[in-house]
Amino acid sequence: xxxxxxxFLPLIIFAVLALFLVRGLQLDPRELPSAxxxxxxxxxxxxxLAGGATLDKxxxxxxxxxxxxWATWCPxxxxxxxxxxxxxxxxxxxxxINYKDQDEPARQWxxxxxxxxxxxxxxxxxxxxxxxGVYGAPETYLVDGxxxxxxxxxxxxxxxxxxxxxxxxxxxxxxxxxx
Amino acid sequence: xxxxxxxLLACLFFAWALPAAAVIETYDFTDPALEQRYQSLxxxxxxxxxxxxxxxxxxxxxxxxxxxxLFVQLEAGASDDEIRQYMVDRYGEFVRYRPSxxxxxxxxxxxxxxxxxxxALIAWLTLRRRGGQAVAPKQALDAQDRERLSSLLGxxxxxx
Numbered sequence: 001x002x003x004x005x006x007x008f009l010p011l012i013i014f015a016v017l018a019l020f021l022v023r024g025l026q027l028d029p030r031e032l033p034s035a036x037x038x039x040x041x042x043x044x045x046x047x048x049l050a051g052g053a054t055l056d057k058x059x060x061x062x063x064x065x066x067x068x069x070w071a072t073w074c075p076x077x078x079x080x081x082x083x084x085x086x087x088x089x090x091x092x093x094x095x096x097i098n099y100k101d102q103d104e105p106a107r108q109w110x111x112x113x114x115x116x117x118x119x120x121x122x123x124x125x126x127x128x129x130x131x132x133g134v135y136g137a138p139e140t141y142l143v144d145g146x147x148x149x150x151x152x153x154x155x156x157x158x159x160x161x162x163x164x165x166x167x168x169x170x171x172x173x174x175x176x177x178x179x
Numbered sequence: 180x181x182x183x184x185x186x187l188l189a190c191l192f193f194a195w196a197l198p199a200a201a202v203i204e205t206y207d208f209t210d211p212a213l214e215q216r217y218q219s220l221x222x223x224x225x226x227x228x229x230x231x232x233x234x235x236x237x238x239x240x241x242x243x244x245x246x247x248x249l250f251v252q253l254e255a256g257a258s259d260d261e262i263r264q265y266m267v268d269r270y271g272e273f274v275r276y277r278p279s280x281x282x283x284x285x286x287x288x289x290x291x292x293x294x295x296x297x298x299a300l301i302a303w304l305t306l307r308r309r310g311g312q313a314v315a316p317k318q319a320l321d322a323q324d325r326e327r328l329s330s331l332l333g334x335x336x337x338x339x
Contacts, residue, residue: 029230030230032227032270032271032273033271034271035267035268035269035270035271036269100240126240126244129244130244130245130248130269131269132269133227133269133270133271134241135227135228135241135270136228136241
Protein backbone atom coordinates (compact mmCIF):
# COMPACT_ATOMS: atom_id res chain seq x y z
CA UNK A 1 0.00 0.00 0.00
CA UNK A 2 1.74 3.21 -1.15
CA UNK A 3 0.15 5.40 1.54
CA UNK A 4 1.63 3.12 4.18
CA UNK A 5 5.03 3.23 2.53
CA UNK A 6 4.89 7.00 2.45
CA UNK A 7 4.87 6.98 6.25
CA PHE A 8 8.36 5.51 6.14
CA LEU A 9 9.68 8.24 3.89
CA PRO A 10 10.89 10.50 6.76
CA LEU A 11 12.64 7.52 8.34
CA ILE A 12 14.38 6.68 5.06
CA ILE A 13 15.44 10.30 4.54
CA PHE A 14 16.72 10.39 8.10
CA ALA A 15 18.70 7.17 7.59
CA VAL A 16 20.32 8.49 4.41
CA LEU A 17 21.18 11.82 6.07
CA ALA A 18 22.54 10.05 9.16
CA LEU A 19 24.73 7.89 6.94
CA PHE A 20 26.27 10.94 5.29
CA LEU A 21 26.70 12.78 8.60
CA VAL A 22 28.33 9.81 10.33
CA ARG A 23 30.73 9.50 7.39
CA GLY A 24 31.39 13.24 7.65
CA LEU A 25 32.29 12.89 11.33
CA GLN A 26 34.87 10.26 10.53
CA LEU A 27 36.63 12.34 7.88
CA ASP A 28 39.33 14.73 8.98
CA PRO A 29 38.88 17.98 7.04
CA ARG A 30 42.47 18.97 7.85
CA GLU A 31 43.82 15.97 6.01
CA LEU A 32 44.45 17.47 2.61
CA PRO A 33 46.10 15.32 0.02
CA SER A 34 49.19 17.14 -1.22
CA ALA A 35 48.94 18.40 -4.79
CA UNK A 36 52.50 17.19 -5.30
CA UNK A 37 51.92 13.47 -4.74
CA UNK A 38 53.63 11.52 -7.53
CA UNK A 39 55.09 14.72 -8.93
CA UNK A 40 58.78 15.72 -8.81
CA UNK A 41 60.13 17.56 -5.79
CA UNK A 42 60.39 21.25 -6.79
CA UNK A 43 63.68 22.70 -7.97
CA UNK A 44 65.30 25.08 -5.52
CA UNK A 45 68.57 26.73 -4.65
CA UNK A 46 68.79 27.71 -0.99
CA UNK A 47 71.51 27.95 1.67
CA UNK A 48 72.22 25.19 4.15
CA LEU A 49 71.80 26.05 7.82
CA ALA A 50 75.22 24.67 8.72
CA GLY A 51 78.13 26.18 6.83
CA GLY A 52 76.04 28.27 4.47
CA ALA A 53 76.79 26.27 1.31
CA THR A 54 74.06 26.35 -1.34
CA LEU A 55 71.84 23.30 -1.59
CA ASP A 56 69.79 22.32 -4.62
CA LYS A 57 67.49 19.47 -5.50
CA UNK A 58 70.32 17.25 -6.86
CA UNK A 59 72.20 17.57 -3.56
CA UNK A 60 69.35 16.22 -1.43
CA UNK A 61 67.72 13.60 -3.65
CA UNK A 62 68.98 10.27 -4.97
CA UNK A 63 67.74 7.95 -2.25
CA UNK A 64 64.42 7.70 -0.42
CA UNK A 65 64.34 10.29 2.34
CA UNK A 66 62.05 12.31 4.56
CA UNK A 67 61.80 16.08 4.26
CA UNK A 68 60.66 17.60 7.51
CA UNK A 69 59.30 21.15 7.52
CA TRP A 70 60.06 22.72 10.88
CA ALA A 71 60.62 26.07 12.62
CA THR A 72 61.47 27.32 16.07
CA TRP A 73 58.14 29.19 16.23
CA CYS A 74 56.31 25.87 15.94
CA PRO A 75 55.64 24.25 19.33
CA UNK A 76 54.49 20.99 17.76
CA UNK A 77 57.90 20.64 16.10
CA UNK A 78 59.43 20.38 19.57
CA UNK A 79 57.08 17.49 20.34
CA UNK A 80 58.08 15.75 17.14
CA UNK A 81 61.82 16.34 17.48
CA UNK A 82 62.80 13.35 19.69
CA UNK A 83 61.14 10.94 17.30
CA UNK A 84 63.03 12.42 14.34
CA UNK A 85 66.27 11.90 16.26
CA UNK A 86 65.20 8.32 16.87
CA UNK A 87 64.47 7.83 13.14
CA UNK A 88 67.82 9.30 12.13
CA UNK A 89 69.55 6.97 14.56
CA UNK A 90 67.77 4.05 12.90
CA UNK A 91 69.31 5.04 9.59
CA UNK A 92 66.51 7.00 7.90
CA UNK A 93 67.79 10.10 6.06
CA UNK A 94 65.82 13.11 7.28
CA UNK A 95 66.33 16.48 5.61
CA UNK A 96 65.12 19.57 7.41
CA ILE A 97 63.39 22.49 5.76
CA ASN A 98 63.70 25.37 8.19
CA TYR A 99 60.53 27.19 7.19
CA LYS A 100 60.20 30.97 7.62
CA ASP A 101 62.54 31.02 10.57
CA GLN A 102 65.70 32.77 11.72
CA ASP A 103 69.07 31.06 11.41
CA GLU A 104 70.52 31.67 14.86
CA PRO A 105 67.52 30.45 16.92
CA ALA A 106 67.32 27.46 14.55
CA ARG A 107 70.98 26.56 15.15
CA GLN A 108 70.45 27.01 18.88
CA TRP A 109 67.44 24.69 18.74
CA UNK A 110 69.53 21.96 17.11
CA UNK A 111 72.33 22.45 19.67
CA UNK A 112 69.82 22.16 22.53
CA UNK A 113 67.61 19.35 21.27
CA UNK A 114 69.98 17.40 19.03
CA UNK A 115 70.27 17.39 15.26
CA UNK A 116 68.51 14.58 13.38
CA UNK A 117 68.93 16.20 9.98
CA UNK A 118 71.27 15.06 7.22
CA UNK A 119 71.14 18.67 6.08
CA UNK A 120 68.86 21.62 6.78
CA UNK A 121 67.62 23.78 3.91
CA UNK A 122 67.04 27.38 4.97
CA UNK A 123 63.73 28.53 3.49
CA UNK A 124 63.49 31.92 5.14
CA UNK A 125 60.99 33.41 2.70
CA UNK A 126 58.95 30.25 2.40
CA UNK A 127 59.52 29.97 -1.35
CA UNK A 128 60.34 26.26 -1.31
CA UNK A 129 57.44 25.82 1.12
CA UNK A 130 55.13 27.52 -1.36
CA UNK A 131 56.29 25.30 -4.22
CA UNK A 132 55.80 22.25 -1.99
CA GLY A 133 52.32 23.35 -0.94
CA VAL A 134 53.30 23.69 2.72
CA TYR A 135 50.65 25.45 4.78
CA GLY A 136 52.04 25.04 8.27
CA ALA A 137 54.59 23.21 10.31
CA PRO A 138 55.36 20.44 10.98
CA GLU A 139 54.83 18.69 7.68
CA THR A 140 56.82 15.69 6.52
CA TYR A 141 57.26 14.60 2.91
CA LEU A 142 58.40 11.22 1.70
CA VAL A 143 60.52 11.61 -1.44
CA ASP A 144 61.68 8.52 -3.32
CA GLY A 145 65.07 7.85 -4.94
CA UNK A 146 64.01 9.51 -8.21
CA UNK A 147 63.13 12.73 -6.43
CA UNK A 148 59.37 12.17 -6.68
CA UNK A 149 57.12 13.19 -3.78
CA UNK A 150 55.22 10.12 -2.60
CA UNK A 151 53.49 11.11 0.59
CA UNK A 152 52.86 14.10 2.82
CA UNK A 153 52.07 13.89 6.51
CA UNK A 154 50.68 16.98 8.22
CA UNK A 155 51.38 17.18 11.95
CA UNK A 156 53.58 15.25 14.30
CA UNK A 157 55.37 12.16 13.02
CA UNK A 158 55.40 9.71 15.90
CA UNK A 159 55.73 6.00 16.40
CA UNK A 160 52.15 5.29 15.29
CA UNK A 161 52.41 7.38 12.10
CA UNK A 162 55.75 5.81 11.26
CA UNK A 163 54.77 2.19 11.87
CA UNK A 164 51.35 2.48 10.22
CA UNK A 165 51.79 4.75 7.20
CA UNK A 166 55.12 6.47 6.67
CA UNK A 167 57.40 3.53 7.46
CA UNK A 168 55.72 0.96 5.17
CA UNK A 169 55.66 3.52 2.33
CA UNK A 170 59.30 4.38 2.93
CA UNK A 171 60.26 0.72 2.61
CA UNK A 172 57.95 0.25 -0.38
CA UNK A 173 59.92 2.91 -2.25
CA UNK A 174 63.18 1.20 -1.39
CA UNK A 175 64.17 3.01 1.79
CA UNK A 176 66.58 1.29 4.12
CA UNK A 177 66.69 1.32 7.90
CA UNK A 178 63.98 2.61 10.20
CA UNK A 179 63.21 -0.78 11.69
CA UNK B 180 9.45 55.52 8.42
CA UNK B 181 12.33 57.64 7.13
CA UNK B 182 14.27 56.63 10.17
CA UNK B 183 13.69 52.97 9.37
CA UNK B 184 15.05 53.54 5.88
CA UNK B 185 18.06 55.36 7.25
CA UNK B 186 18.85 52.40 9.51
CA LEU B 187 18.55 49.99 6.64
CA LEU B 188 20.79 52.17 4.54
CA ALA B 189 23.38 52.27 7.32
CA CYS B 190 23.31 48.47 7.57
CA LEU B 191 23.84 48.14 3.84
CA PHE B 192 26.63 50.65 3.98
CA PHE B 193 28.51 48.65 6.60
CA ALA B 194 27.86 45.40 4.79
CA TRP B 195 29.66 46.88 1.80
CA ALA B 196 32.48 48.27 3.90
CA LEU B 197 33.38 44.97 5.62
CA PRO B 198 35.04 43.06 2.78
CA ALA B 199 37.15 46.07 1.87
CA ALA B 200 38.52 46.33 5.41
CA ALA B 201 39.34 42.62 5.54
CA VAL B 202 42.62 42.70 3.64
CA ILE B 203 45.39 43.48 6.06
CA GLU B 204 48.29 44.69 3.95
CA THR B 205 47.94 47.16 1.18
CA TYR B 206 49.76 46.77 -2.07
CA ASP B 207 50.43 49.60 -4.49
CA PHE B 208 49.20 48.47 -7.83
CA THR B 209 50.38 50.18 -10.98
CA ASP B 210 46.92 49.80 -12.48
CA PRO B 211 43.52 49.97 -10.72
CA ALA B 212 42.33 47.10 -12.94
CA LEU B 213 44.98 44.88 -11.33
CA GLU B 214 43.70 45.84 -7.91
CA GLN B 215 40.19 44.85 -8.98
CA ARG B 216 41.47 41.44 -10.07
CA TYR B 217 43.48 41.14 -6.85
CA GLN B 218 40.31 41.70 -4.82
CA SER B 219 38.25 39.20 -6.76
CA LEU B 220 40.98 36.53 -6.82
CA UNK B 221 41.79 36.87 -3.14
CA UNK B 222 38.10 36.47 -2.41
CA UNK B 223 37.83 33.33 -4.45
CA UNK B 224 41.02 31.61 -3.26
CA UNK B 225 40.71 29.58 -0.10
CA UNK B 226 43.22 29.65 2.72
CA UNK B 227 44.71 26.14 3.11
CA UNK B 228 45.37 26.65 6.82
CA UNK B 229 42.17 28.20 8.14
CA UNK B 230 39.91 26.21 5.96
CA UNK B 231 36.72 28.20 5.98
CA UNK B 232 38.18 31.54 5.05
CA UNK B 233 39.34 32.94 1.79
CA UNK B 234 42.83 34.40 1.63
CA UNK B 235 41.42 37.93 1.68
CA UNK B 236 39.87 37.38 5.11
CA UNK B 237 42.55 35.27 6.73
CA UNK B 238 45.58 36.61 8.53
CA UNK B 239 47.31 33.21 8.69
CA UNK B 240 50.94 33.45 7.51
CA UNK B 241 50.20 31.21 4.54
CA UNK B 242 47.34 33.49 3.45
CA UNK B 243 49.73 36.46 3.63
CA UNK B 244 52.21 34.56 1.47
CA UNK B 245 49.54 33.69 -1.06
CA UNK B 246 48.34 37.32 -1.21
CA UNK B 247 51.91 38.44 -1.79
CA UNK B 248 52.29 35.85 -4.51
CA LEU B 249 49.02 37.07 -6.02
CA PHE B 250 50.32 40.65 -6.08
CA VAL B 251 53.67 39.66 -7.58
CA GLN B 252 52.06 37.57 -10.29
CA LEU B 253 49.43 40.15 -11.17
CA GLU B 254 52.12 42.80 -11.54
CA ALA B 255 54.13 40.37 -13.67
CA GLY B 256 51.19 40.16 -16.06
CA ALA B 257 49.87 36.67 -15.30
CA SER B 258 46.29 35.94 -16.35
CA ASP B 259 43.63 34.94 -13.81
CA ASP B 260 43.71 31.38 -15.10
CA GLU B 261 47.49 31.18 -14.84
CA ILE B 262 47.33 32.35 -11.23
CA ARG B 263 44.57 29.88 -10.36
CA GLN B 264 46.58 27.09 -11.98
CA TYR B 265 49.69 28.14 -10.04
CA MET B 266 47.77 27.83 -6.77
CA VAL B 267 46.10 24.56 -7.74
CA ASP B 268 49.47 23.05 -8.75
CA ARG B 269 50.71 23.65 -5.22
CA TYR B 270 47.68 23.37 -2.98
CA GLY B 271 45.29 21.27 -5.04
CA GLU B 272 41.76 22.00 -6.19
CA PHE B 273 41.04 22.66 -2.52
CA VAL B 274 42.25 26.28 -2.76
CA ARG B 275 39.50 27.24 -5.15
CA TYR B 276 36.14 28.23 -3.76
CA ARG B 277 34.95 27.94 -7.36
CA PRO B 278 36.41 24.58 -8.37
CA SER B 279 36.66 23.62 -12.03
CA UNK B 280 34.12 21.17 -13.38
CA UNK B 281 35.45 17.61 -13.25
CA UNK B 282 34.36 14.13 -12.28
CA UNK B 283 35.08 14.84 -8.62
CA UNK B 284 33.21 18.16 -8.56
CA UNK B 285 30.32 17.21 -10.86
CA UNK B 286 28.02 16.53 -7.90
CA UNK B 287 28.92 19.89 -6.42
CA UNK B 288 28.08 21.78 -9.60
CA UNK B 289 25.04 19.80 -10.67
CA UNK B 290 23.34 19.11 -7.33
CA UNK B 291 21.69 22.57 -6.99
CA UNK B 292 20.16 22.39 -10.47
CA UNK B 293 19.04 18.79 -9.97
CA UNK B 294 17.55 19.53 -6.54
CA UNK B 295 15.78 22.61 -7.90
CA UNK B 296 14.33 20.59 -10.77
CA UNK B 297 13.27 17.90 -8.33
CA UNK B 298 11.60 20.46 -6.06
CA ALA B 299 9.83 22.00 -9.05
CA LEU B 300 8.62 18.57 -10.15
CA ILE B 301 7.28 17.74 -6.69
CA ALA B 302 5.64 21.16 -6.43
CA TRP B 303 4.05 20.76 -9.85
CA LEU B 304 2.73 17.26 -9.07
CA THR B 305 1.36 18.36 -5.71
CA LEU B 306 -0.26 21.50 -7.05
CA ARG B 307 -1.79 19.68 -9.98
CA ARG B 308 -3.41 17.14 -7.68
CA ARG B 309 -4.69 19.80 -5.33
CA GLY B 310 -5.64 22.13 -8.17
CA GLY B 311 -8.04 19.53 -9.57
CA GLN B 312 -10.04 19.73 -6.36
CA ALA B 313 -9.86 23.47 -5.95
CA VAL B 314 -11.09 24.38 -9.43
CA ALA B 315 -14.50 22.78 -8.87
CA PRO B 316 -16.21 24.99 -6.25
CA LYS B 317 -16.88 22.82 -3.27
CA GLN B 318 -20.28 24.21 -2.39
CA ALA B 319 -22.24 27.02 -3.88
CA LEU B 320 -24.62 28.76 -1.49
CA ASP B 321 -28.07 27.40 -1.87
CA ALA B 322 -31.25 29.34 -1.14
CA GLN B 323 -31.35 28.26 2.50
CA ASP B 324 -27.79 29.37 3.14
CA ARG B 325 -28.40 32.69 1.49
CA GLU B 326 -31.40 33.29 3.70
CA ARG B 327 -29.43 32.44 6.80
CA LEU B 328 -26.58 34.68 5.72
CA SER B 329 -28.79 37.66 5.18
CA SER B 330 -30.46 37.12 8.55
CA LEU B 331 -27.02 36.99 10.21
CA LEU B 332 -25.96 40.17 8.45
CA GLY B 333 -29.01 41.92 9.77
CA UNK B 334 -32.16 43.09 8.14
CA UNK B 335 -32.41 42.25 4.48
CA UNK B 336 -34.16 45.58 3.76
CA UNK B 337 -31.26 47.76 4.81
CA UNK B 338 -28.94 45.87 2.54
CA UNK B 339 -31.02 46.08 -0.57
